Amino acid sequence: MGFLSKASKSMRQSNYLSLLRNFNFNPYINRITHQCSSVTSALFCSQSRQSSTREKSTIDLSEYPPELVRNFSIIAHVDHGKSTLADRLLELTGTIKKGHGQPQYLDKLQVERERGITVKAQTATMFYKHRKSGNDCDDEKELPNFLLNLIDTPGHVDFSYEVSRSLAACQGVLLVVDAAQGVQAQTVANFYLAFESNLTIVPVINKIDQPTADPDRVKAQLKSMFDLDPSDALLTSAKTGVGLEQVLPAVIERIPPPPGRSNSPLRMLLLDSYYDEYKGVICHVAVVDGVLYKGGKISFAATGQSYEALDIGIMHPELTPTGVLLTGQVGYVVSGMRSTKDARVGDTIYHTRSIVEPLPGFKPAKHMVFSGLYPADGSDFEALNHAIERLTCNDASVSITKETSTALGLGFRCGFLGLLHMDVFHQRLEQEYGAHVISTVPTVPYIFEYSDGSKLEVQNPASLPSNPKQRVMACWEPTVIATIIIPSEYMGPVITLVSERRGQQLEYSFIDSQRAFMKYRLPLREIVVDFYNVLKSITSGYASFDYEDSDYQQADLVKLDILLNGQPVDAMATIVHNMKAYRVGRELAEKLKKVIDRQMFEITIQAAIGSKIIARETISAMRKNVLAKCYGGDVTRKRKLLEKQKEGKKRMKRVGSVDIPQEAFNELLKNS
Numbered sequence: 188m189g190f191l192s193k194a195s196k197s198m199r200q201s202n203y204l205s206l207l208r209n210f211n212f213n214p215y216i217n218r219i220t221h222q223c224s225s226v227t228s229a230l231f232c233s234q235s236r237q238s239s240t241r242e243k244s245t246i247d248l249s250e251y252p253p254e255l256v257r258n259f260s261i262i263a264h265v266d267h268g269k270s271t272l273a274d275r276l277l278e279l280t281g282t283i284k285k286g287h288g289q290p291q292y293l294d295k296l297q298v299e300r301e302r303g304i305t306v307k308a309q310t311a312t313m314f315y316k317h318r319k320s321g322n323d324c325d326d327e328k329e330l331p332n333f334l335l336n337l338i339d340t341p342g343h344v345d346f347s348y349e350v351s352r353s354l355a356a357c358q359g360v361l362l363v364v365d366a367a368q369g370v371q372a373q374t375v376a377n378f379y380l381a382f383e384s385n386l387t388i389v390p391v392i393n394k395i396d397q398p399t400a401d402p403d404r405v406k407a408q409l410k411s412m413f414d415l416d417p418s419d420a421l422l423t424s425a426k427t428g429v430g431l432e433q434v435l436p437a438v439i440e441r442i443p444p445p446p447g448r449s450n451s452p453l454r455m456l457l458l459d460s461y462y463d464e465y466k467g468v469i470c471h472v473a474v475v476d477g478v479l480y481k482g483g484k485i486s487f488a489a490t491g492q493s494y495e496a497l498d499i500g501i502m503h504p505e506l507t508p509t510g511v512l513l514t515g516q517v518g519y520v521v522s523g524m525r526s527t528k529d530a531r532v533g534d535t536i537y538h539t540r541s542i543v544e545p546l547p548g549f550k551p552a553k554h555m556v557f558s559g560l561y562p563a564d565g566s567d568f569e570a571l572n573h574a575i576e577r578l579t580c581n582d583a584s585v586s587i588t589k590e591t592s593t594a595l596g597l598g599f600r601c602g603f604l605g606l607l608h609m610d611v612f613h614q615r616l617e618q619e620y621g622a623h624v625i626s627t628v629p630t631v632p633y634i635f636e637y638s639d640g641s642k643l644e645v646q647n648p649a650s651l652p653s654n655p656k657q658r659v660m661a662c663w664e665p666t667v668i669a670t671i672i673i674p675s676e677y678m679g680p681v682i683t684l685v686s687e688r689r690g691q692q693l694e695y696s697f698i699d700s701q702r703a704f705m706k707y708r709l710p711l712r713e714i715v716v717d718f719y720n721v722l723k724s725i726t727s728g729y730a731s732f733d734y735e736d737s738d739y740q741q742a743d744l745v746k747l748d749i750l751l752n753g754q755p756v757d758a759m760a761t762i763v764h765n766m767k768a769y770r771v772g773r774e775l776a777e778k779l780k781k782v783i784d785r786q787m788f789e790i791t792i793q794a795a796i797g798s799k800i801i802a803r804e805t806i807s808a809m810r811k812n813v814l815a816k817c818y819g820g821d822v823t824r825k826r827k828l829l830e831k832q833k834e835g836k837k838r839m840k841r842v843g844s845v846d847i848p849q850e851a852f853n854e855l856l857k858n859s
């Protein structure tokens with residue numbers, strides 16, 4: 188039995204290799220022998236000796252033809268345990284040591300560790316010996332060894348772009364659902380992402396160790412919402428380890444192998460790229476068709492640039508050179524590229540001089556919010572420029588253009604996928620590059636149609652004329668389709684909140700006897716800032732919320748200016764709905780009064796629409812005690828000193844500029 192399986196394995200390998208050899212478009216074919224097992228290396232040892240570049244890797248990828256490869260992602264709502272489950276699977280397969288002292292191993296960024304969230308999708312290759320049911324082979328070594336690529340994905344809605352990219356490299360997903368919380372908004376969104384990509388979905392009900400866990404209720408939800416068979420659900424606790432032994436066998440048995448053709452010209456999908464100080468740009472790729480060997484000449488379809496594959500390998504879990512990447516495998520390529528701008532995510536990589544049909548790629552990331560970034564100290568502009576350039580090498584989903592503000596000087600207008608993404612970007616700028624920044628109130632991209640018929644996307648309210656009504660014929664605002672899942676008893680307050688935010692109900696139903704599912708169209712500007720916090724607070728933290736972008740709708744918008752001592756502060760201008768402008772203007776003026784420090788002169792804060800002042804607050808001047816040194820004495824002398832002080836203050840009011848702290852912008856953010 189053992190001998191037979193060994194023989195069939197050798198035959199499978201040699202067949203696979205001869206298939207590759209027979210297909211002679213690739214001049215680097217002989218290099219596969221460096222990774223051959225003892226059996227296969229005997230076949231090609233002569234070529235192996237001729238080659239000048241020897242790989243030292245102990246991993247022989249030629250042992251893993253597509254039928255022994257599985258590519259899968261873990262998807263779930265925030266905090267349902269994806270990263271913890273990924274940790275356990277890495278431990279189970281010996282990819283990382285048990286108790287490696289670093290929970291959520293694949294969350295590598297400092298910001299991910301501090302916030303306990305996943306921001307970037309991460310891949311890890313694992314090897315796993317699988318015993319099929321009915322296989323009673325005694326010798327563990329004789330069991331087929333599978334190569335499993337696990338992609339841990341972020342749960343937060345801002346990073347769903349990362350999820351959809353990761354799914355492009357997979358044939359299946361583990362859909363993790365918290366056994367106590369049940370199906371939540373991002374479970375729904377992620378399910379549909381996987382479903383629309385035709386991926387096999389393996390439901391995993393996690394956290395069954397919790398006292399409030401109710402796996403049967405979750406099974407019923409999976410059936411009623413997604414038509415998933417309850418008996419297919421795996422019950423696990425990533426914390427205690429219960430049920431984990433069923434996960435990888437389910438992955439192997441239920442998820443199909445990658446479908447690519449080994450004997451076709453190379454086509455690789457560029458999944459992600461980042462910049463490494465020592466190696467340059469590292470591209471994460473999925474090999475859709477063909478084979479890539481170290482030293483191969485590759486071209487990028489989008490840029491037409493060609494490079495040499497200087498180093499290739501897999502993430503096991505760190506970069507592990509293998510010298511070859513075969514059909515269906517997910518790995519990395521280092522090609523001496525200097526800037527991630529040349530590695531466009533979703534691009535097709537192919538062998539230079541071969542002719543291939545490019546892969547469909549990905550939709551470009553859509554920027555939902557824009558905000559200005561300025562150095563806290565104006566003279567630090569160059570340092571901030573450098574920091575942003577380096578950070579965008581590792582986060583290509585941010586758009587950057589230079590802009591100037593009369594109040595804050597030279598800076599940048601940045602487009603983000605959402606507010607959390609914006610926050611994470613700021614935190615990374617400060618933590619990883621030591622930059623100190625002032626960020627302006629985020630705004631969504633509006634479209635304005637001017638009287639000359641031109642239509643313009645406005646990403647910065649300051650770029651609008653103060654009285655847009657004079658020239659603007661119509662305005663449109665972006666909307667989203669929002670999914671809200673809540674315990675039924677909170678429906679009343681939630682409906683009130685959503686209608687205050689100008690939402691239109693599209694759908695509602697009940698997931699089970701306790702929970703309601705609601706779908707709304709909402710203006711994006713109404714949800715970007717504080718919607719989720721308010722929703723959480725009125726539902727005692729039980730609401731879950733997700734959104735996807737939708738069409739633009741016409742709206743009655745006005746530009747709201749903030750004036751300090753009569754001067755408009757361009758960085759504080761916002762665009763608001765006409766209906767809310769008075770209330771927002773009043774609240775902004777009140778808030779600013781609380782956060783701007785008193786100065787030696789009086790400060791007036793005004794909110795204005797065009798030339799019309801709609802709110803006004805005054806911060807009185809700090810009064811220096813000019814009489815401190817006048818002990819007793821002449822009253823006329825005291826009066827003279829006070830008069831002199833009054834004169835000085837008048838002058839300061841004219842020439843003085845107001846110091847605006849970052850908190851003032853933060854308050855605007857909360858209020859607008």
Ligand SMILES: Nc1nc2c(ncn2[C@@H]2O[C@H](COP(=O)(O)OP(=O)(O)OP(=O)(O)O)[C@@H](O)[C@H]2O)c(=O)[nH]1
Nearest residue numbers: 265266267268269270271304305342394424425426
């Ligand atoms: N009781 C219990 N807690 C768990 C289990 N699995 C994960 N947790 C805890 O749940 C919290 C969230 O776990 P993560 O693995 O970070 O969740 P995630 O889905 O990766 O989160 P995001 O990446 O932010 O979407 C952590 O405090 C884990 O310790 C489990 O099986 N049982």
